[in-house]
Amino acid sequence: MKEIILKVISQPTVGLEAENIAPKVFACKSSMEIAGLPIYEGNRERRLGDFFDVSGEAGEAEAETRIVIEGDVRLTKRIGQGMRAGEIHIKGSAGMHLGSKMRGGKVTVEGDCEAFCFQEMRGGVVHIKGNAGNYLGSATRGNWRGMRGGTITVDGNAGSEIATFMKGGKIHVKGDCASFAGVHMNKGFIVIDGRAERRIGAEMIGGTIVANEVEAMLAGFKPVETVKAPEIESEKFTGNYKKYSGDHADSRAKGTVWVKIQ
Amino acid sequence: MELEIKNGVVFDPLNKVDGEKKDILIRDGRIVEKLKGKHDVIDASGKLVMPGGVEIHSHFAGGKETAGRMLRPEDGARTVYPKRNGLRSGSGYSMPSSFTAGYLYAQMGYTMCNTPAMPPLFARHTHEELGDVPIVDKSAYPTFDGNWFVMRYLKEGDPDKLAACVAWFLRATKGLVIKIVNPGGTENWGWGKNAVGIDDPVIGFDVTPAQIVKGLAEVNERLKLPHSIHLHPNNLGKPGNIETTVETLELCREVKSANARQTVYLTHAQFHSFGGDSWKNFESKADELAKYINRCDHVVCDTGNVTLDETTTMTSDGPMEYFLHNLTHLKWVNKDVELETAPGITPFIYSRKNPVHSVQWAIGLELALLIDDPFKVLLATDHPNGGPFTRYPRIIAWLMSEPYRRYYMEERVHKGAQKGSSLATLDREYTFSDIAVVTRAGQAKALGLSELKGHLGVGAHGDVAIYDIDPAQVDPSKDFKAVEKGFAKTAYTIKDGEIIVKDGLIRATPQGRTYWANPVVDHELDREMLKDVEQYFKKYYSVNLANYPVQKEYLKRGREIQIDARDVK
Ligand SMILES: [Zn+2]
Numbered sequence: 001m002k003e004i005i006l007k008v009i010s011q012p013t014v015g016l017e018a019e020n021i022a023p024k025v026f027a028c029k030s031s032m033e034i035a036g037l038p039i040y041e042g043n044r045e046r047r048l049g050d051f052f053d054v055s056g057e058a059g060e061a062e063a064e065t066r067i068v069i070e071g072d073v074r075l076t077k078r079i080g081q082g083m084r085a086g087e088i089h090i091k092g093s094a095g096m097h098l099g100s101k102m103r104g105g106k107v108t109v110e111g112d113c114e115a116f117c118f119q120e121m122r123g124g125v126v127h128i129k130g131n132a133g134n135y136l137g138s139a140t141r142g143n144w145r146g147m148r149g150g151t152i153t154v155d156g157n158a159g160s161e162i163a164t165f166m167k168g169g170k171i172h173v174k175g176d177c178a179s180f181a182g183v184h185m186n187k188g189f190i191v192i193d194g195r196a197e198r199r200i201g202a203e204m205i206g207g208t209i210v211a212n213e214v215e216a217m218l219a220g221f222k223p224v225e226t227v228k229a230p231e232i233e234s235e236k237f238t239g240n241y242k243k244y245s246g247d248h249a250d251s252r253a254k255g256t257v258w259v260k261i262q
Numbered sequence: 263m264e265l266e267i268k269n270g271v272v273f274d275p276l277n278k279v280d281g282e283k284k285d286i287l288i289r290d291g292r293i294v295e296k297l298k299g300k301h302d303v304i305d306a307s308g309k310l311v312m313p314g315g316v317e318i319h320s321h322f323a324g325g326k327e328t329a330g331r332m333l334r335p336e337d338g339a340r341t342v343y344p345k346r347n348g349l350r351s352g353s354g355y356s357m358p359s360s361f362t363a364g365y366l367y368a369q370m371g372y373t374m375c376n377t378p379a380m381p382p383l384f385a386r387h388t389h390e391e392l393g394d395v396p397i398v399d400k401s402a403y404p405t406f407d408g409n410w411f412v413m414r415y416l417k418e419g420d421p422d423k424l425a426a427c428v429a430w431f432l433r434a435t436k437g438l439v440i441k442i443v444n445p446g447g448t449e450n451w452g453w454g455k456n457a458v459g460i461d462d463p464v465i466g467f468d469v470t471p472a473q474i475v476k477g478l479a480e481v482n483e484r485l486k487l488p489h490s491i492h493l494h495p496n497n498l499g500k501p502g503n504i505e506t507t508v509e510t511l512e513l514c515r516e517v518k519s520a521n522a523r524q525t526v527y528l529t530h531a532q533f534h535s536f537g538g539d540s541w542k543n544f545e546s547k548a549d550e551l552a553k554y555i556n557r558c559d560h561v562v563c564d565t566g567n568v569t570l571d572e573t574t575t576m577t578s579d580g581p582m583e584y585f586l587h588n589l590t591h592l593k594w595v596n597k598d599v600e601l602e603t604a605p606g607i608t609p610f611i612y613s614r615k616n617p618v619h620s621v622q623w624a625i626g627l628e629l630a631l632l633i634d635d636p637f638k639v640l641l642a643t644d645h646p647n648g649g650p651f652t653r654y655p656r657i658i659a660w661l662m663s664e665p666y667r668r669y670y671m672e673e674r675v676h677k678g679a680q681k682g683s684s685l686a687t688l689d690r691e692y693t694f695s696d697i698a699v700v701t702r703a704g705q706a707k708a709l710g711l712s713e714l715k716g717h718l719g720v721g722a723h724g725d726v727a728i729y730d731i732d733p734a735q736v737d738p739s740k741d742f743k744a745v746e747k748g749f750a751k752t753a754y755t756i757k758d759g760e761i762i763v764k765d766g767l768i769r770a771t772p773q774g775r776t777y778w779a780n781p782v783v784d785h786e787l788d789r790e791m792l793k794d795v796e797q798y799f800k801k802y803y804s805v806n807l808a809n810y811p812v813q814k815e816y817l818k819r820g821r822e823i824q825i826d827a828r829d830v831k
Pocket of ligand 1 (some may be wrong): 319321378379529530577644647
């Protein structure tokens with residue numbers, strides 16, 4: 001795998017629309033060509049080279065291309081949008097819509113990521129070492145078809161409404177989660193090692209959520225049983241867990257929430 | 263301004279021109295016999311020349327159309343039209359935004375579009391939006407299915423005041439056509455109920471759907487409106503609804519037509535031609551409807567084709583949309599309109615793998631192929647309900663090619679379509695002339711606008727569509743892909759003698775006309791009726807009467823069709 005390094009040299013005044021920062025676009029291009037790619041600062045067209053110093057060499061194909069970003073790209077949106085293969089390694093914090101509609105490949109963020117990242121993801125492996133914003137791995141506005149595959153691991157905390165309308169894949173949040181995790185979830189797996197705020201799994205009709213602690217369960221969840229050291233989605237958990245079914249606000253409710261008994 | 267279109271292969275069914283090489287001359291926006299001086303020339307040799315297309319039933323603008331766009335941001339995100347070449351940006355796959363709808367229709371060669379379900383209370387919004395749909399001429403059909411005035415006069419047995427009142431609503435809303443959606447059902451929906459038979463009572467009014475349909479059909483002819491009543495009968499989309507459909511059409515058989523045309527226009531007939539009594543034994547009854555329509559002269563319908571797309575359904579039929587929402591569990595909006603009607607909206611995915619949807623796809627085509635006279639069965643998808651209007655070129659190709667249909671039947675759709683319909687046995691193929699009928703001439707005739715629209719005779723509007731299809735070279739049966747591609751974008755679209763589209767690109771965006779009907783009844787009767795209206799407004803409406811009518815000046819380029827109906831007294 002070959003590597004292209006983007007070093008941040010200037011911060012934009014408004015958000016950059018940068019779906020061109022993706023392995024597929026970079027593949028087979030020289031660093032000169034990559035620096036000349038269009039990128040939008042608000043509604044003005046600029047060059048990628050206006051904001052980044054480009055070095056290294058891209059691979060022959062998407063899968064052969066690794067992009068390393070050095071610096072803070074919190075205002076740079078849509079990095080890796082729709083990627084199917086290859087790798088992106090961000091050594092700072094990432095902006096909105098990172099990896100949206102991603103189908104494959106690998107993304108690592110050393111810092112935090114902003115809201116709306118990895119929406120409607122279908123495949124690939126993601127590791128956020130800091131905190132994730134709201135709507136991580138959710139459906140885009142209006143859509144009822146959310147994340148369908150792949151795995152997202154967040155070492156820190158996650159914001160509100162993660163995994164809305166989830167239909168597959170896994171999200172693992174090692175810290176806490178704000179409200180409405182897994183709202184309208186249908187299939188898939190969410191694990192929260194910390195505490196989840198209110199309305200976890202609201203209107204879920206399928207899928208599984210495991211939480212270490214919840215602020216409160218919704219009225220539509222019915223306790224089913226208490227299980228010691230359960231195996232959930234072929235993963236082993238230690239301690240006692242209370243199993244709920246729900247959300248019976250919807251007649252089709254077939255979702256499951258597991259909460260650890262402290 | 264003068265224009266000569268030379269050497270094109272012309273299809274103009276209303277003037278009995280069937281594929282002749284002919285020159286079309288336009289001066290000052292109208293088709294003329296001779297040009298006077300220097301003029302532009304378009305060489306159309308080896309190209310198909312037809313009158314501008316006329317859309318008779320498409321929900322491209324209006325109140326629930328806008329609500330549908332708001333309900334479905336994901337539909338907007340699916341197709342995005344950037345701002346370019348001086349055109350506005352837009353978005354929407356199943357519900358293109360207002361400006362974009364005008365561009366897309368013009369690119370397909372359409373020069374008139376009618377929005378078929380305007381709740382009277384939304385008239386102001388509708389006309390504002392129509393002002394933002396460029397190029398095409400247009401009109402709106404106000405809905406009367408659950409109108410309290412209409413039902414009150416029907417109950418009181420006062421046909422004169424009923425006629426005067428309908429005339430007032432047309433004038434107040436700047437509407438062209440009497441539209442009826444699920445008669446009585448939309449009022450009952452306010453009580454959580456529906457009307458499933460034509461003799462079901464309407465709660466609180468003691469009238470029936472049959473009385474509403476027949477009463478309005480008679481009013482329509484007394485007011486001598488250009489079009490007939492435009493009808494969406496009860497039970498849309500329910501297995502076994504064919505019975506209701508035929509019963510409803512039968513109500514209008516004895517109504518005398520004032521304008522030598524149909525007395526009832528059945529819209530999206532596909533959704534009303536269902537057999538069986540559940541989704542399990544659901545089947546096509548297109549043959550039964552076709553047989554009925556072939557036998558009588560008082561009905562014209564449109565197909566309401568299903569195109570097997572993800573789309574947005576929106577009708578003034580609130581209970582039906584709720585029924586759909588319960589089938590799919592997708593998001594749903596109800597838009598009750600006080601004293602008038604109750605539209606609803608929900609997304610819908612027609613799947614090739616679904617036996618019911620595949621039969622629905624077949625029914626739309628069966629109707630077109632089983633009804634002998636193409637003037638009686640026009641092409642429409644009830645945009646966006648059966649599919650977006652941008653699919654018309656594909657439907658045209660299906661109609662013109664038995665092999666294309668067979669390919670879909672055998673390779674693309676669910677096998678259930680073979681069992682549940684007779685499509686596989688039909689080998690009729692439409693000619694270019696038939697296509698010209700079902701996309702323009704038939705619409706203009708059914709609308710009662712065939713003096714100006716849908717033909718290329720002297721005096722007609724200078725609206726012409728030139729397609730890059732050479733009938734001498736292309737065999738539509740075999741080259742169905744070329745037909746589909748050729749009808750998708752015109753080589754030229756000409757509107758009022760001006761070149762609007764060239765090689766599929768929009769070059770000008772003039773404002774089209776908005777037609778509305780103004781039948782003038784006896785002055786005394788009008789005054790008496792208005793007293794009731796004033797009373798009702800004070801008592802029931804949340805708006806003041808003075809704020810209700812849309813002023814003439816509100817229309818960007820209004821065209822009043824004044825009708826002398828003073829014999830209604
Ligand atoms: Zn309709």
